[in-house]
Amino acid sequence: MTDGLDEVFRREAGRCTATVIRVLGDIDLAEDAVAEAFAIAAEQWPKTGIPPNPGGWITTTARNRAIDRLRRESTRSDRHLAAHRLHTDTMGPARNPDLDRLDDFVEVVADDQLRLMFLCAHPSLAADAQVALVLRLVAGLETSEIARAFVVAEPTMAQRIVRAKRKLHDNHASYRIPRLGELPDRLHTVLAAIYLIYTEGHTATSGQSLTRSDLSTEAIRLGRTLVELMPDEPEAVGLLALMLLTESRRPARSSTDGTVVRLADQDRSRWDQALIAQGHQLVRACLRRNRPGPFQIQAAIAAVHADAPSAKTTDWSQIIALYDQLYALRPHAVIALNRSVAVAELHGPDEGLAALARIDIATLDNYQPYHAARADLLARAGRRDEALAAYDRAIELTANAVERDFLMLQRAAL
Amino acid sequence: MPQYLISVWHDDTFEVDLSSPDAQLRVAQVDAFNSELQQAGAWVFAAGLHPASSATVVRSSGGEVSMTDGPYAETKEQMGGFWVIEAADLDAALEWAGRAAAACDGPVEVRPAQG
Numbered sequence: 001m002t003d004g005l006d007e008v009f010r011r012e013a014g015r016c017t018a019t020v021i022r023v024l025g026d027i028d029l030a031e032d033a034v035a036e037a038f039a040i041a042a043e044q045w046p047k048t049g050i051p052p053n054p055g056g057w058i059t060t061t062a063r064n065r066a067i068d069r070l071r072r073e074s075t076r077s078d079r080h081l082a083a084h085r086l087h088t089d090t091m092g093p094a095r096n097p098d099l100d101r102l103d104d105f106v107e108v109v110a111d112d113q114l115r116l117m118f119l120c121a122h123p124s125l126a127a128d129a130q131v132a133l134v135l136r137l138v139a140g141l142e143t144s145e146i147a148r149a150f151v152v153a154e155p156t157m158a159q160r161i162v163r164a165k166r167k168l169h170d171n172h173a174s175y176r177i178p179r180l181g182e183l184p185d186r187l188h189t190v191l192a193a194i195y196l197i198y199t200e201g202h203t204a205t206s207g208q209s210l211t212r213s214d215l216s217t218e219a220i221r222l223g224r225t226l227v228e229l230m231p232d233e234p235e236a237v238g239l240l241a242l243m244l245l246t247e248s249r250r251p252a253r254s255s256t257d258g259t260v261v262r263l264a265d266q267d268r269s270r271w272d273q274a275l276i277a278q279g280h281q282l283v284r285a286c287l288r289r290n291r292p293g294p295f296q297i298q299a300a301i302a303a304v305h306a307d308a309p310s311a312k313t314t315d316w317s318q319i320i321a322l323y324d325q326l327y328a329l330r331p332h333a334v335i336a337l338n339r340s341v342a343v344a345e346l347h348g349p350d351e352g353l354a355a356l357a358r359i360d361i362a363t364l365d366n367y368q369p370y371h372a373a374r375a376d377l378l379a380r381a382g383r384r385d386e387a388l389a390a391y392d393r394a395i396e397l398t399a400n401a402v403e404r405d406f407l408m409l410q411r412a413a414l
Numbered sequence: 415m416p417q418y419l420i421s422v423w424h425d426d427t428f429e430v431d432l433s434s435p436d437a438q439l440r441v442a443q444v445d446a447f448n449s450e451l452q453q454a455g456a457w458v459f460a461a462g463l464h465p466a467s468s469a470t471v472v473r474s475s476g477g478e479v480s481m482t483d484g485p486y487a488e489t490k491e492q493m494g495g496f497w498v499i500e501a502a503d504l505d506a507a508l509e510w511a512g513r514a515a516a517a518c519d520g521p522v523e524v525r526p527a528q529g
Contacts, residue, residue, distance in 0.1 A: 172507075174504065
């Protein structure tokens with residue numbers, strides 16, 4: 001029974017919170033009310049069974065509890081709601097809810113989840129705050145879980161979340177889906193926040209273990225939700241495909257003793273074929289729409305890797321062409337770096353180093369993967385002393401223990 | 415309706431030569447932007463400020479008022495001007511701010527007013 005409740009909680013927490021925020025017009029009030037409704041469910045459902053529409057039950061109960069509480073706090077209620085109400089596009093700022101005239105049963109509305117995603121990943125918030133809010137409110141994780149996942153103290157994470165919510169509140173941020181004209185930029189911010197959660201789970205930037213798969217799982221779950229909510233957005237589909245194709249390599253990414261295995265050295269029979277098939281299908285689906293974007297192109301690159309039975313037989317010229325497309329859309333040094341690595345695979349380490357040399361170093365000097373890639377190419381080109389120096393710099397910049405061990409092994413092998 | 419401060423920031427050493435074509439263009443752009451604000455009913459107040467070196471800091475302590483040469487914040491970046499606007503929500507304010515940044519050709523900061 002408690003298993004059932006946990007499952008419902010995982011599935012419904014974000015959806016219910018999203019709807020209750022719209023109904024009550026206040027994030028904190030909604031969070032407390034949903035938590036209270038789940039507590040009531042934990043008490044009642046073992047006796048009564050899980051209701052046929054658990055989301056609607058939780059949402060309605062949360063709304064009723066919040067209203068009861070506001071009434072108990074007597075005349076404050078209207079003023080409280082008026083002061084805190086988030087504007088929505090369905091309810092204008094002037095209209096406060098009449099507590100007695102609300103519908104008896106609150107339906108969970110899918111659009112509310114989208115509103116919540118756009119609110120949490122608002123571009124006025126710093127990326128780490130966006131990520132924390134998305135995980136707290138949309139994914140329904142506890143603050144303690146998010147703090148653990150990002151290896152920060154719980155009070156630090158709690159403060160980050162409180163500050164972000166206060167900023168949205170003080171700035172009168174609206175609870176709405178962006179208009180068509182704003183959508184591409186705003187959607188990209190949401191996608192970037194989800195991808196940041198994924199990459200943090202994929203290569204933890206600090207800590208003892210290489211990956212935190214719970215964050216990756218959470219990001220993929222969010223990606224699936226977003227695709228369900230916005231099936232016509234090829235970039236949302238592209239992000240999901242990218243995450244699934246990257247995830248397919250997880251079983252082969254670290255050896256039994258926990259050390260890193262590079263893409264070239266991975267045992268490809270351990271790649272998850274089911275994820276690859278899903279990823280491929282999504283890549284094909286979004287490319288058919290012919291509205292390319294950075295996530296779709298990165299997914300296409302991941303798909304080319306997934307197709308190859310070995311690193312040697314990878315279609316590197318195809319990968320270079322895709323990096324060229326990606327660079328045309330997003331002229332970032334990191335993309336040029338990845339392209340250089342592909343060039344080295346196709347034309348040898350000297351050509352790769354030549355491509356690296358054309359990148360503006362200033363932006364990459366504190367970027368560990370740049371020095372690690374350069375060290376590897378220098379080693380392959382037989383330039384031992386320069387390779388040693390590059391490894392030293394990469395090791396200096398690595399906070400992840402597993403990655404550091406890997407780099408030190410590489411260095412020692414020279 | 416919520417009010418927001420949109421402030422313009424630049425380097426303390428920044429000096430406007432109003433006779434330069436660049437400055438003339440910026441003045442025209444800001445004028446046009448101000449008209450847009452007024453027509454949309456978003457305008458509350460706006461002003462460009464004299465350089466930060468013109469500032470005086472005034473303190474009151476135990477009934478005593480003292481003055482020192484300003485500016486108050488000893489930072490490289492100083493506020494050079496501002497708008498106070500009314501907007502329905504943050505997104506509307508940020509949209510105005512984007513146009514403000516374009517009009518004055520520099521970064522602006524958006525802050526909500528209390529109340």
